[in-house]
Amino acid sequence: MRVMCSSNWLFRSAVSGTLSSFPSSRFPPLLANSTASSSIRFLNSPPLLFSASLRVSPQVTTMASKNAQDQDPRLERISSAIRVIPNFPKPGIMFQDITTLLLDTKAFKDTIDLFVERYRDQNISVVAGIEARGFIFGPPIALAIGAKFVPMRKPNKLPGEVISEEYSLEYGTDKMEMHVGAVQSGERALVIDDLIATGGTLCAAIKLLERVGVHIVECACVIELPELKVQP
Numbered sequence: 001m002r003v004m005c006s007s008n009w010l011f012r013s014a015v016s017g018t019l020s021s022f023p024s025s026r027f028p029p030l031l032a033n034s035t036a037s038s039s040i041r042f043l044n045s046p047p048l049l050f051s052a053s054l055r056v057s058p059q060v061t062t063m064a065s066k067n068a069q070d071q072d073p074r075l076e077r078i079s080s081a082i083r084v085i086p087n088f089p090k091p092g093i094m095f096q097d098i099t100t101l102l103l104d105t106k107a108f109k110d111t112i113d114l115f116v117e118r119y120r121d122q123n124i125s126v127v128a129g130i131e132a133r134g135f136i137f138g139p140p141i142a143l144a145i146g147a148k149f150v151p152m153r154k155p156n157k158l159p160g161e162v163i164s165e166e167y168s169l170e171y172g173t174d175k176m177e178m179h180v181g182a183v184q185s186g187e188r189a190l191v192i193d194d195l196i197a198t199g200g201t202l203c204a205a206i207k208l209l210e211r212v213g214v215h216i217v218e219c220a221c222v223i224e225l226p227e228l229k230v231q232p
């Protein structure tokens, strides 16, 4: 399971769809769960995508929940709290709605805690949150790990000077912008969003940050839609 960005960044997510070993150290869940490591090309020490991977298509949810329960009891509650709305915003899209997760105070807190446990000791100075739903999960993580929060916004929202990057979506195209001066070269960043589908959004965020010399420690999402990932 992999995503090749146009920038040649390669992501790999937790193939098993669980958080099986993620708290134990930095990257093992991704490496340990890979079934195709030899065919995956790593280019210039890429950041690994950490997806708190709650697989969400109906049949996979059940499987992920079962696996997750074996690993960390918090995952099943988180997975169950995410609602799926068919045919939104377009016919054929199974929309993963995290607003129901936000209504469940325990599941929401557990979600933040899982990320904080993973990232608190990694010397991260920047949490970059992707509009819109990365703005929900990013700030509490940033506060908890002592990092600043940098919004990665849709076009024409930021008032200052920006750098921008265009990207493709499951249902359209978009552009992402970041304030010039929000981050400094050499800083270590975590990129947060609610969901990875094709990976185009995360790739755009990485490109923006790297253009100004930021090191991406990891990208973190609550949900992955593995069937949509672009294969190189």
Ligand SMILES: O=P(O)(O)OC[C@H]1O[C@H](OP(=O)(O)OP(=O)(O)O)[C@H](O)[C@@H]1O
Binding pocket: 130, 131, 132, 133, 134, 168, 169, 170, 174, 193, 194, 195, 196, 197, 198, 199, 200, 201, 202
């Ligand atoms: O992996 P990808 O294929 O790039 O898709 C993932 C992105 O799509 C969704 O945002 P959306 O573009 O719908 O924006 P919104 O949250 O502002 O509605 C989601 O929140 C991610 O940011």
Ligand SMILES: Nc1ncnc2[nH]cnc12
Binding pocket: 093, 094, 095, 096, 097, 170, 171, 195, 197, 225
């Ligand atoms: N299926 C989906 N549900 C929610 N957000 C998305 N972004 C891209 N695809 C999505």
